[in-house]
Amino acid sequence: MPLLEVRDLTVVFERKGEQPFTAVDHVSFDVEPGQTVGLVGESGCGKSVTSLAIMGLLPKRGARISGSVQYEGVNLLSLSDREMRDRRGRDLGMVFQDPLSSLNPVIPIGLQVTEVLERHRDMPRKKAMVEAAELLDKVGIPDPNRRLTEYPHQLSGGMRQRALIAIALACRPRLLIADEPTTALDVTIQAQILALLKELVRDMGTALVMITHDLGVVAGLCDEVNVLYAGRVVEKAQRHELFAAPRHPYTHGLLSSIPRLDAPRGERLNPIRGSVSDNIPWTEGCAFAPRCPNKLDVCVRVTPEQEDIGGGRLLRCHNPVKPPVAEEVSV
Amino acid sequence: MLRYTIRRLIQLVGVVLVLSLLLFAWLRALPGGPVSALLGERATPESREALTKQLGLDQPIFVQYFKFMGRALSGDFGVSTGVQPGDSALDIFLQRFPATIELSFLAIVIAIAVGIPLGYMAAKRRGGWFDNLSVGGSLLGVAVPVFFLAYVLKDVLSSALGLPTEGRQDAIDATRVTGFFVLDGVITQEWDAALNALEHLILPAIALATIPFAVVFRITRAAVLDVLDEDFVRTAESKGLTAPVIRRRHVLRNAMLPVVTTIGLQTGALLAGAVLTEKVFSFAGVGQALAIGFERRDYPVLLLLIIMATVVYVVVNLLVDLSYAIIDPRIRTR
Numbered sequence A: 001m002p003l004l005e006v007r008d009l010t011v012v013f014e015r016k017g018e019q020p021f022t023a024v025d026h027v028s029f030d031v032e033p034g035q036t037v038g039l040v041g042e043s044g045c046g047k048s049v050t051s052l053a054i055m056g057l058l059p060k061r062g063a064r065i066s067g068s069v070q071y072e073g074v075n076l077l078s079l080s081d082r083e084m085r086d087r088r089g090r091d092l093g094m095v096f097q098d099p100l101s102s103l104n105p106v107i108p109i110g111l112q113v114t115e116v117l118e119r120h121r122d123m124p125r126k127k128a129m130v131e132a133a134e135l136l137d138k139v140g141i142p143d144p145n146r147r148l149t150e151y152p153h154q155l156s157g158g159m160r161q162r163a164l165i166a167i168a169l170a171c172r173p174r175l176l177i178a179d180e181p182t183t184a185l186d187v188t189i190q191a192q193i194l195a196l197l198k199e200l201v202r203d204m205g206t207a208l209v210m211i212t213h214d215l216g217v218v219a220g221l222c223d224e225v226n227v228l229y230a231g232r233v234v235e236k237a238q239r240h241e242l243f244a245a246p247r248h249p250y251t252h253g254l255l256s257s258i259p260r261l262d263a264p265r266g267e268r269l270n271p272i273r274g275s276v277s278d279n280i281p282w283t284e285g286c287a288f289a290p291r292c293p294n295k296l297d298v299c300v301r302v303t304p305e306q307e308d309i310g311g312g313r314l315l316r317c318h319n320p321v322k323p324p325v326a327e328e329v330s331v
Numbered sequence B: 001m002l003r004y005t006i007r008r009l010i011q012l013v014g015v016v017l018v019l020s021l022l023l024f025a026w027l028r029a030l031p032g033g034p035v036s037a038l039l040g041e042r043a044t045p046e047s048r049e050a051l052t053k054q055l056g057l058d059q060p061i062f063v064q065y066f067k068f069m070g071r072a073l074s075g076d077f078g079v080s081t082g083v084q085p086g087d088s089a090l091d092i093f094l095q096r097f098p099a100t101i102e103l104s105f106l107a108i109v110i111a112i113a114v115g116i117p118l119g120y121m122a123a124k125r126r127g128g129w130f131d132n133l134s135v136g137g138s139l140l141g142v143a144v145p146v147f148f149l150a151y152v153l154k155d156v157l158s159s160a161l162g163l164p165t166e167g168r169q170d171a172i173d174a175t176r177v178t179g180f181f182v183l184d185g186v187i188t189q190e191w192d193a194a195l196n197a198l199e200h201l202i203l204p205a206i207a208l209a210t211i212p213f214a215v216v217f218r219i220t221r222a223a224v225l226d227v228l229d230e231d232f233v234r235t236a237e238s239k240g241l242t243a244p245v246i247r248r249r250h251v252l253r254n255a256m257l258p259v260v261t262t263i264g265l266q267t268g269a270l271l272a273g274a275v276l277t278e279k280v281f282s283f284a285g286v287g288q289a290l291a292i293g294f295e296r297r298d299y300p301v302l303l304l305l306i307i308m309a310t311v312v313y314v315v316v317n318l319l320v321d322l323s324y325a326i327i328d329p330r331i332r333t334r
Helices: A049-053 A081-087 A109-121 A125-139 A146-149 A156-171 A188-203 A215-221 A240-242 A249-256 A296-300 A325-330 B002-029 B032-037 B045-054 B061-073 B089-124 B129-143 B146-161 B181-187 B191-228 B231-236 B241-282 B286-293 B297-325
Strands: A004-013 A021-031 A036-038 A063-073 A092-093 A175-179 A208-210 A224-229 A232-238 A305-308 A314-315
Touching: A004 A049, A004 A296, A021 A036, A021 A063, A021 A188, A021 A232, A021 B297, A036 A215, A049 A092, A049 A175, A049 A208, A049 B089, A081 A146, A081 A208, A092 A109, A092 B231, A109 A125, A109 A156, A125 A146, A125 A208, A146 B146, A146 B181, A156 A188, A156 B231, A175 A224, A175 B129, A188 A208, A188 A215, A215 A240, A215 A305, A224 A240, A224 A249, A232 A240, A232 A249, A314 B191, B002 B061, B002 B297, B032 B191, B089 B129, B089 B181, B089 B191, B089 B241, B089 B286, B089 B297, B146 B241, B231 B241, B241 B297, B286 B297
Parallel strands: A036 A208, A036 A224, A092 A175, A175 A208
Antiparallel strands: A004 A021, A004 A063, A224 A232, A232 A314, A305 A314
């Protein structure tokens, strides 16, 4: 049985006097215990909203959520606020994008780690402090006992993100959601944080939902990848299959827009034209159609359905990219 | 921190010197004067001249000023001519200062105790009926003149609540220790005296608290709204912390900086409000002395009380600045 089963998750934001906006549209995916699943897409594709909906962190007013999020067979969406509070931090942990703003600036790091231990593991403060020092040590923060008494502004960016990872994993949740955890960091630090996450989820057997716009992160970390566009999953595949033979024109575009070191001198970058917001709100047809090089007449009229194209791959496209022949043999 | 404190205190000395000079000149520029106030308009020129000479007002103003400053350095601030004629200005200050401190302290306690929780609740229910109602109410708190509200409390509410409306304490036998009547009652364990003094404080303190309350409420509401949008509040939620812990440790602690600043700045409003409130409630504090002092042109008392009010204002705001370091560690290590 999957650890997390997201089915037809839909989030509609409603504001008085404005058109309702569908940020997440019938998104479905599974996460097996210990598996790392990527949610990939550019800004505004609904990946963060998906993660906040799973965590129960969307505002009560203004957001209509439907579908189901089964965690070990329990639909998280049907839980009360109190029941969800008991699970957050204990069964589900989350790491956010900006480590500086995600830590409380006026209380010491130590308390920010121990409060989650005190809350979910009924530890007295003293015992929690010892455990917190071990946690900081485990995420690679040197001199943890001193760091416990320091404040977020006294730590470096990478250290702050390590502290946030320690907080999220303090109660050994079975599922960790990481929302662009390396975006706000230097490139060298990014690699360290990714290596740390990879090691921790492997050692602790934690399942990881990795939210990112960076295909490099996906390549290094994820077992399975869901590509989101405008709130919908447009392509789902195992990592190797996806990189070897992207079928959706959007995925294909993302991969070919990556700058290559071995490209001939003077070759131009290959961006996807336009942006997600160019075609919102769309009413019918494929949301990617206005930017799609493979567009057919049918694309603007009929919304493509999700199809199983074999090998555990799902695709939502009327006119997919042809798989390269040579590579199909090798796969 | 210590150097900062010392620098601020030296600045205070400069402020007091300049203020004393300005006040000295300004008080003497007011129409009328202590002589007319004491003798009335129909006094003979001879008696006027004699009194002018006796008070030293016939000398050039800078001579008067330096004589005053010379005496002030040895603790002599002159003798009252109007508030309590014959008493030294310093005695009047020492007598009345504790009364105003008691009153202002209770007022600011009321303003904080009501303003902060209400501000938090309004921010949490932003745009709801509670928010709209309390924002409107706080606007009323600022807009209604203190003296009007004071009379409403005095004439309408006092009988309903059975609270006294005049003075600091009924004529009961009470031992004086510090001059703070409530505190004295507690120290000497004369509980009835303490309670009686407290009852006398309630209505004037409510009248005095309205403006600081409204300001504290609005600043708290705005600060909490800002903090609620912060990422670390979402982190706190993602840890599954209980609502009271998130409120106290994560939201209010971060929202307190602007609120504390406001409370410091409200000291000025309290002193101004005390003049009106103490007059309405015949409360023998600094505010009442200022009101009477202006009517009767009591130069020595006015000079001392206004300077002391300034000192209190500066010291309170220095304490506020120092408290930032306790609230925000980023200031401490800078």
